[in-house]
Amino acid sequence: MGTILGKPFAGFFHQEEARIVLFGLGGTGKSSIMHKFKTGETLTTTMPTVGLNVESVKYKDSNLCFWEMGGQQCYMWFPLWKHWFQEIAGLVLVVDSTGRDQIEETKDFLNVVIDEIQGSVPDNAPVLVYGNKHEVPGAMSASEISNKLDLTSLRKKNWQRNWHVQSSCAFSGDGLHEGLDWLLKNAERM
């Protein structure tokens, strides 16, 4: 039996890696965040992800497998979402903190994802929100993102999950470890 999250983990005993799904609108920084975790380097040349982008990452004592759901034309893959989100240790929504004009669309997208994966994802799977591109002047704070996504009302809406909004920068790595540490700590409680 493999170990993930640094110890035997009953919920995913048949998996060798803990799967974490990253989702969000196109261009929010999902690939850049994954690359930073994988290599420690800044991703300098970016291309929109088509479909899925999968990366194995050793993080502290944990073997993780990041699954990025490409944000552009993602509805094309709608029939597969339920499968992608199965047997996950946690979810990561990546938001562009500079995109005030996109936050309503992000909220709608989040609600569509939630409705679609309801029942496929363990009720207590934690959800981390990266408020990425935080270093840009005028970027939204974590609490502004939380309010605008109306995360409190999602908690009431049969979505009894643990949420945490973490400001981040995929270039410097600022906030990335703090966010992932929170996610893994809460995944261990599942």
Ligand SMILES: Nc1nc2c(ncn2[C@@H]2O[C@H](COP(=O)(O)OP(=O)(O)OP(=O)(O)O)[C@@H](O)[C@H]2O)c(=O)[nH]1
């Ligand atoms: N300023 C700033 N730009 C960033 C940051 N992270 C990513 N970017 C830039 O945002 C753009 C999109 O980054 P990607 O990592 O490709 O975004 P993505 O979410 O994977 O996009 P899709 O694959 O299309 O869904 C690129 O130009 C990145 O350099 C960040 O923390 N700060």
Ligand SMILES: [Mg+2]
């Ligand atoms: Mg991408």
